[in-house]
Every structure is written in C-alpha cells, then in structure tokens.
Amino acid sequence: FVDAHYHLGLSYYRKAKFGQAITSLKRTLELLPRDLDVWIKLGMAYYKKGDFGQAVKAYQEAIKIEPNNIEVLNNLGMAYDELSRFAEAIAVYQFALNIHPDHPQIQSNLSIAEDLKSGRYSLKAYRHYRRGHDYLSGNQLERATAEWKLAISESSTYAQAYLSLAEAYFNSHQYQTAIGFYQVAQRLSPNDASIAYNLGNAHLRSRHFKQSVRAYQQAIKIDHQMTHAYANMGNALFELKLYGEAISAYQQALQLDPSLDITRSHIKVAKEIDAKLYTFNAYQLWRSGSNSFNQGNVTDAIKEWEAAVKDSPRYAQAYESLGWVYLNTEDYSKAIEAYQIALEIQPNLQAKQHFNFARELKAEKYSFHSFQLWNKGRQLIAADKLDQAIKLLEQSIQESPNFPEAYNTLAWIYADKLSRNLDEAEKLARKAALIRPEAAFICDTLSWVLYKQERYVEAAETAEKAIELDPNQAEHFYHASLAYLKNRQKEEALDNLKKAVTLENRFGQIAQQEVAFANLHATPEFQQILKNRK
Structure with missing residues (x-):
C-alpha cells in the first residue's frame, strides 16, 4: 500500500494535480515518516500549488533527516524567496555553498535572493x-517574451529580463530589436563583458561593423581574456577592409587559444587580400558561392x-572550389584544369x-x-559515426580494390580513432602504399600504425x-618526434617537435x-619550443 500511495502521488504530480498529489504523499508519510524522498516530493507539490509556507515545513522536515542535502537546501531557499523571506533564503544558499562551493544553480539563486533583498527588482517581476x-523551455517564444516584458513593466531596471529578450530576438534573427534590448541591459550592467560581446555580435549580424568593433572593444576592456571578442572584432575589421587591424585582433585571439583554426584561416585570407593576391570582392563572391554550394x-x-576567378585570376581557393564541384559532378577534364591552375598558384596537399x-x-x-563512398565515410568520421564509416570504406574497397x-582511411580509423585491429590496419596501410608509394600521407598513416603497435624504430624510419x-x-x-621519444632519442624527438610546431603551432x-x-614539459628545451611558436 505504501508504494501504491507514493506512485499515485507521483502520477498526480506529473499531471499537475498537485492537491491530489499532496494527499497521496501525506498518506505515504503516515506509514514512512522518515522517508526523505517523500518529504522532498511533498515540498515540491506544495511549491507548485503555490502553498509556499507548507513547502517550507516539508523541506524543513527533510533537512532533519539529511541536513546537508543540496537539493533540499536549494528548494528550501526558493520557497523562502517566494515568501519574501530573503534573509533566510540567503542564509540557506550560503550554507549550501559551504558544502558545494561550485554549485552553479545555488550560486545563481543566491545572487537572485540578494537582488530581491536589495530591491533591484520585485518578487513579482522575478516571477514573470x-x-x-x-515558456522558453517549452518552445513558446511569444509567451516567454510577453512574460519578460511584464517583468520589465514591473521593474524597469531588471537587467536580466532585458538580456533574455535580447537573446530571444537574436536567436530569432531579429537583430535590430535585439540590439535595443542589449543596449538597455548594458546601461544597467555596464561591467558585464558578455553583454557588450553579445551586442557586438548583434551589430555584426546587422552589418553595423563600426558599432560592432566598439562593442567588442568594450567587452575586451572589461575582460582582457575574452578570446571570441578578439576573433569577432577581427571579422568586423576585416569587413571594414582594415586588414592590418583585423590581423592584429585575430592574432590576439590565437594567443589566448591557439586551437582556433578558423581564426588562423581568417589571418591567411586577410594577409592575401592585403597583399593583393585577390580582391575583397572576389573573396565575397567565393564566400557566397560556398554558401550556395552548402545549400x-x-x-x-x-x-x-567563376566570377571570383574572373575578378581575380590568381585566386587559388576559388579554383580549388571549382575543381571540387567539377569533380563531384564527374566533369573530370574541367576539374583537372581548375586544380592545375590552383596548384600553379598555391601548391598544397589537399589540392x-x-x-x-x-x-x-x-x-x-x-x-x-567508390570515391563517393570514401567521401561519405570521411564525413561520418567527422560526425564520430565510426561503425558506419567503416562499413562504407569496406564497401569502397570491395567495389574498387x-x-x-579507402585503404588508408580505414587503416587510420583503426589506429588513431579506435586503437584496435592494428594488424589489419598495417595490412591496409601497406596495401595503400603499394598502390601509391609516393604518397607521403600514406607513409605517415603506416608510421602511426607502427607506433601504435609499439614498433618504434620502424615507426621513426617510416615517419x-x-x-x-x-x-x-x-x-x-x-x-616522428613521438616515435623517437619512445626510442629514448630525446634530441631527435625535440628536433622533430620543433619542426612540427614551426609549421603549425597547434602541435x-x-x-x-x-x-x-x-x-x-618542464625542461628548458621543451619550453623554448613553445616560446618559438608562430
């Protein structure tokens, strides 16, 4: 009978029949008066019903059973908030944070209780x-924005309500409306770097590039470590054709986060346009074409x-894009011609x-x-769907031995992604090398397979x-550096690592x-390699 009452109470709670849920849960407590979970559920039912005084009593009983329960303490604080007993709410949240100092929900609730106590906004506004x-969690955007506007009408200095409206409009691509709400939020919270950053993003999406630069500068002034503010400011400066300043902003972002490959590519483009290898207009045509292709x-x-290469005949990336689309539409002669021009202008491994x-x-x-199967397999690898990728690669090999x-990519999955089937990976890599012995990337895969097999001497030789x-x-x-390191050849390992880092600082x-x-890591030689990064 105890279980029946309890599960009936839960069923009523899920159906939002809180009065009936309370009745069933109270009957459960008559039989199990020390059941923590039932007291918590009873407190939640009272809270949802709007009977906050009874919710407090239920949570207080739960606290007697387990004084350090974070969930109960958080819920008790929220119930105190609803009764305007803010000092008690603050005390409960602070006690909870002594137990769990990094709990984000309790940190947030403590801040709200302090705001309510100081009168920054009213309890009614907070409820809205x-x-x-x-409503937003239920994908009811219109009702959500209506509530936030009611919160503002109740407390006109409620910065978080303005910010929620700004984010909602931004995510709905209504950037101009979002800008207005971000600006109010910024006036109310002038030292919040994230508001300035998001305002910059809204201006950037609206193509207000000068305004976006000012907003990002404000964000950086508040928080010097805001990586994406530097990166996006670089994007805005690039659109203003201030390439030197854009490059400087991008480089600041890379100093903070060297893994930003997209920012590194933006530097390359800015340098190439600044060096007049191709025009800004050609780049815009290429970018528009890429969007069309992706759609x-x-x-x-x-x-x-084609318009991009007509505008700038030395634009290698545009020729590469043409080559790829011709290749995938089986117009091989045009693909060969486009790639030949690209390689003459700017040789690279992918082209x-x-x-x-x-x-x-x-x-x-x-x-x-079989080429399509291989390409789809690569896309599945990027999506971390390795089993599906393996099947497609096996089909590619079966169709075109x-x-x-296809052999090389399958070998790489086994060695790098899965670290299993290493004997099979070696057979696959050697088969690929037999077909295309001059391919450096296949030798590299074989080297990595040998490394995973702990055959470090062979791995170094193959690298x-x-x-x-x-x-x-x-x-x-x-x-090569890893293989030499495992061979206890420290000097060779560091020399190869230095060369890797010189070519790509992400290494x-x-x-x-x-x-x-x-x-x-702590040796002077290793630290010097890191200092020499581009």
Missing part, C-alpha cells in the same frame, strides 16, 4: 522572468566561383590529392561510386620517409597535453 524561461545550389556556386582523384577517375582506375585512399616525400606537413614531424598545445611528453 522565471515564468518566461519556463545544394551547385549552379549558382559555379557562377559565383594535389584532389587533382590526382580527377586524373584517376578520368582514367577509370576506380569508380566514382585499387583505390588507395622519416613521409617527411622526405613531403617536408611541409607538421603531422609527419610530430609523429605545441598538442604536445603539452601528450602524456608521452610529460617528463619533458
């Missing part, structure tokens, strides 16, 4: 504000990329690989379908072969997190 977030509009993408795809597909060395990239084939790939040097951060390098 909280109800607005309840499945291939025809418009081709038109915009060379895609150029080879176009030539080999034209020569029917493997089928276009002479397609080296050196990859470096010989292509000395411009940082990953080859990094894998410095990777090495800092690598357990194999842990014993070297």
